[in-house]
Amino acid sequence: MSLISNTPRAVLMAALLGAAAVPALAQAAPAKPMVAPLSTASDATDIHSYAKPKIARVTHVDLDLTADFAGKKMVGTAALDLQLAPGAKEVVLDSKGLVIKSITDAKGQPLKWTLGPADPHLGAPLTVVLNGAKRIVIAYESAPDGAALQWLSPSQTAGKAKPYLFSQGEAILNRTWIPTQDSPGIRQTWTARIVAPEGLKAVMSAEMLTPDGEPVAGGGRAYRFAMDKPVAPYLIAIAIGDLTFQPLGQRTGVYTEPSVMKATAWELADVEKMVEAAEKLYGPYRWGRYDLLVLPPSFPFGGMENPRLTFATPTIIAGDRSLVSLVAHELAHSWSGNLVTNATWADFWLNEGFTVYFENRIMEALYGKDTAAMLADLGWTDLHRAIDEAGGPTGPDTRLHIDLTGRDPDDGMTDIPYEKGAAFLRTIEKEVGRERWDAYLRGYFDRHAFQPQTAEGFIADLRTHLFKGDKALEAKIDVQRWVYQPGLPENAVHVQSKAFEAVDAQAKAFAAGGTAPLDAWKGWSTSERVRFVGSLPRQLPAERLAAVDTAFGLSAQGNSEIRFAWLQLAVANRYEPAVPSLEQFLTGQGRRKFVAPLFVSLWGQGEWGQPIAKRIYATSRPLYHAVTRETVDKTVK
Structure with missing residues (x-):
């Protein structure tokens, strides 16, 4: 050698x-x-x-x-x-x-x-x-x-x-x-x-x-x-395995194991279109090729934006192309995160908040405003859940610029830098207008290409290239409050999906004793189905849970997002018939987004949930990546 x-x-x-x-x-x-x-x-x-x-x-x-x-x-x-x-x-x-x-x-x-x-x-x-x-x-x-x-x-x-x-x-x-x-x-x-x-x-x-x-x-x-x-x-990343490659477009393609290539390539057919849509928004893609590697199930994240080769979880292969927003997210990192990178982990939001915003713009460009609005609205729900988990609106970890002294940077990798960061950028867009905001962002990526960035540096860039001495505009947006103070400012933009109004009504009617909305479910997107299951009360009689499970086949769902929403509901209700599905889900994949919250929910169920958590974790822990293990170890004692 x-x-x-x-x-x-x-x-x-x-x-x-x-x-x-x-x-x-x-x-x-x-x-x-x-x-x-x-x-x-x-x-x-x-x-x-x-x-x-x-x-x-x-x-x-x-x-x-x-x-x-x-x-x-x-x-x-x-x-x-x-x-x-x-x-x-x-x-x-x-x-x-x-x-x-x-x-x-x-x-x-x-x-x-x-x-x-x-x-x-x-x-x-x-x-x-x-x-x-x-x-x-x-x-x-x-x-x-x-x-x-x-x-x-x-x-x-x-x-x-x-x-x-x-x-x-x-x-x-x-x-x-x-x-x-x-x-x-x-x-x-x-x-x-x-x-x-x-x-x-x-x-x-x-x-x-x-x-x-x-x-x-x-x-x-x-x-x-x-x-x-x-x-x-x-961002230096490696994989070695029984891998094959299939082009998806002129500069895009996918690597995965031969036995799953057909389904994987079909799922990712729109990747080339995503690159084109991203370039129209914020400038040229500067990394040559954009390929993906779809990994075995133990990969701990939904995706990882490694330059030229996004690593992705197989849990996005749903069979209906309904979870490809994750690809849009990792692609957007080619600008926000890879091109312009947080200089320290205290400003993780500079990577992820920008990327969630950019991801949603890509989805809007390709699939329409309704689809983008549903995704943003689900993110708003995730943000409020994260704020509650971080101690409420005064919790110090609800700040964008976070203090990680003496802590592992993974402690700051919650939905707050993702969703609060995106809400901050949407708030700026609302105040200055989309055309002006897009022009600023395109210039921002050009000015800071291949450089590290900090909260201080971003605010200085805003003042120079967007506010341009307009103190009233800066005060109206209240940048310092957004970046350095806890909670969610009152001017935060909440993108509300009109489609969810009907979904919420159906969830309320079912919880009150109505029948499962079979016809509506058949026409709903994944986002609408996730919203429906997530909107059901955390306390439901067993017969209501059985009815919704039977009607929609939730315990056998192949769509990981819907399955996760259902299992969270089932655990909250100590619904024993869902435990086999829960065990299969937790031992069949290691994506931290799904695994960690489910173990937290189980552990919170005391004498019912903790023995189940210990039994499942004894089997699943050796299958997980260290990132997932270290998170769950803090919960399952």
Whole structure:
């Protein structure tokens, strides 16, 4: 195994060698990697990283790793290019559970290094004495329990024949398999050479230079990748498995296991149209290709916006294209999150609030205002539920700019940054008008492309490019209140769906003893069905629950959103006949959005729910990714 050279000539040659097999629109890496600036805002210090980027910062990562499925670890080297301030003598990296074997300079000369005390959330600082080196090479391996990586047995895959590996780096998990400065404000370009076992294909969130891999002495194939644009390090992602590819359009396509490709490709038929709609709104898509990887069920999120290759849960494959708003969301991150990124996790809303707003605009452009309104209205309900769970309107975690001192950044990943952030942007749109707001957003993405952003920086940009000295407009919107104060401001825009008025009436009538609205249900969209089930009282007689379950087949629902809404209702009512469906749902997928709330609901049911939670979790916990496990562990004692 040899370290892939990161010189511009070597990267360009690798691109040219693989050019014939690279999908449409792939481009060779540039001669000089782009170096993104650090944020100069006063609120840009990342408390979740040991890095001292103003002294020594990583600008490029060059990985040469072998996937050891037997040992459940990545083994090899990471070469880091550094930008140093005058007089800099050392660089501080983030590391969690990594086994460091040696560190040298580019010529192979050993460098002194130390691993500091470990923090349960942050891991340990890896400090390297540079002796003038601007490139260091770290030989290491990840731990078998590294939180970013999930190693699946063949039985956990769709094909049941081959093992599978995937990563999930957000928020600060990539330090469990890559020794770098793991902070979203320290953007880095990167290249990789990944050796996978024969019969398995490696994909990453970058341009694929060798789609078919290169044979390796001793077995396996080496796959090479290059990301020539500086990205937040949590966006470096990998998957290895029995994967096939199908184009969806000129610059879009999907990877997944062969046995589920037909259904998956059909579900995602509109992806190319989504890219086109997004570009019409806020400017060109700047990442070359937009592909998706639909993963096994244990993937902890609905989707992850890894550049060029969104990772997605199979729970969106509903058979009717009704859950594709998730794809619109991850695509929108190509602008808000990937192009312009929160500099710290205190401003996670700058990624997610913008993206929820943008997602809804894509859905409106493709499927109409009624569809977009229903999605926004459901989000409003989710926001109020999240505010209640965060301690009500005075709860400190209901702020957009959140204090995460001494906490895992995952603690801030609730519906508040998503939905309150989107409501904030809709409120600005209402006050300035859509045409003016769209022009501002397009300019915002241009001005801050490939750069980190903070709340302070966004507010300054608003004042310069949107308010332009209009103090009355700024006061009317009350930006400071939105960003820094808890609760929901009184001027928050609530997009109300007219279609939901009829749905709510049907739910009220059924709860009062009426018959199940079979005819209406047949014509309803997924959003309307979710609204109906979610609007039913949390206290219903067992015969009413049985009636609605029988009428609509809720316990056997293949649509994950409807199934989740039903199971929440069933648990609230301690409805025993739904427990087998609940158990199948919780052991059949690991999406945190569904799993964590259901365990919370079960645990809240005391002597009825807690034994069920313990029994199911004993079986399902080993199947979940670390992201989901760590959340549910806080509930199930």
